[in-house]
Amino acid sequence: MSEDFLPIQGIDHVEFYVGNAKQAAHFYRTGFGFVHTAYSGLETGSRETASYVMAQGKIRLALTTALAPDHAIARHCHLHGDGVGVIALAVPDASSAYREATSRGATGAIPPTQMEDEQGVFRFAAVRAYGDTLIKFVDRSEYRGAFAPGYEARNGAGHGRARYKGIGLGHIDHIVGNVELGAMNRWVEFFAQTMGFSQLAHFDDEDISTEYSALMSKVMQDGTGKVKFPINEPAEGKRKSQIQEYLDYYHGPGAQHLALSTGDIVTAVTQLRENGIEFLRVPITYYQELEARVGKIDEPVDKLAELGILVDRDEEGYLLQIFTKPVQDRPTLFYEIIERHGSRGFGKGNFKALFESIEREQALRGNL
Ligand code: FE2
DSSP states (O other): OOOOSSOOOEEEEEEEEOSOHHHHHHHHHHTTOOEEEEEESGGGTOSSEEEEEEEETTEEEEEEEESSTTSHHHHHHHHHOSEEEEEEEEOSOHHHHHHHHHHTTOOEEEEEEEEEETTEEEEEEEEEOSTTOEEEEEEOTTBOSSSSTTOEEOTTOOSSOOOOOTTSEEEEEEEEEEOOTTOHHHHHHHHHHHHOOEEEEEEOHHHHOOSSOOEEEEEEEOTTSOOEEEEEEEOOOSSOOHHHHHHHHHTSOEEEEEEEEESOHHHHHHHHHHTTOOBOOOOTHHHHTHHHHHOOOSSOHHHHHHHTOEEEEETTEEEEEEEBOOSSSSSOOEEEEEEEEBOOSOOGGGHHHHHHHHHHHHHHTTOO
16 A cells, blocks of 8 residues: 555646637637636736636636747647646645655655635645646645636636536546656656555556557556556557657657546537537447447447447446547547446456547548
């Protein structure tokens, strides 16, 4: 068991650095069903950045853009395109978390800081993770505002974690990082040593290589199992790994996908498709073999086939999952929608069908 030198309460939020936060907010609202709950920008006295906080269930995403070309966030976007800049973890003590992580080898990025406004005290710190991604430690136990000092509430958002049902997305199930060939174990060690995470699962070439799109993956989780960070690296294959395609276009390591949980994936994906969100498709033969592979499930197979939802089963139960196409022009970040029925896995039985689908997309992009 990992010792609890760095207790984590969950994922507080994920901050994206984007080229146009106003338009990104529109996409997350009309596409994914998020509600805009807080804003910071010129109108609120923020001279350098504009930021939109989008909420649904327990999920909170901050979409931030720079207002000047030499700002660090503008440089981040120039190099990486739109992507995840910060993964923020809720902790009981941000300065203790920073001290524990840095004393175990993490590189500090933002020393323990506290900001105050009339809504209370907001405490945070950050360390560097893979690529230009930061892990931020956030303690909002004495803060009552909609998000953080400098942000104003929108759409009647109250303090704390307002719950907006949206299309029924509930929480962030896991966040996957892509790192360079040979770097996976270094980042596995990073999360183990500096934050006390332990390894939940690993997948190697034999599990997840198709003819071309090979990768290796290890899943790290915190002591409570609430925070799961799989780490992928490319593996040698006949042609270019999907992970290498990501690294080439993101220009380095970064977050590959966020998996968002739902209790009703059929309703959620129906709505997402109506909203114009694009998903990967597997061949119809996948569904002809489905019941033989996974046995009895609650959902009608014809409905899953119509929507393109995948199913996998392990000893503990089953899960339903589906993957979007990249949500920006570069083939980098995408989303997974997942509904778990007992299984704590990641859909290993779907890797082959899924990666063949990814390869078809890679081929269309001229990157296979
Ligand atoms: Fe995933």
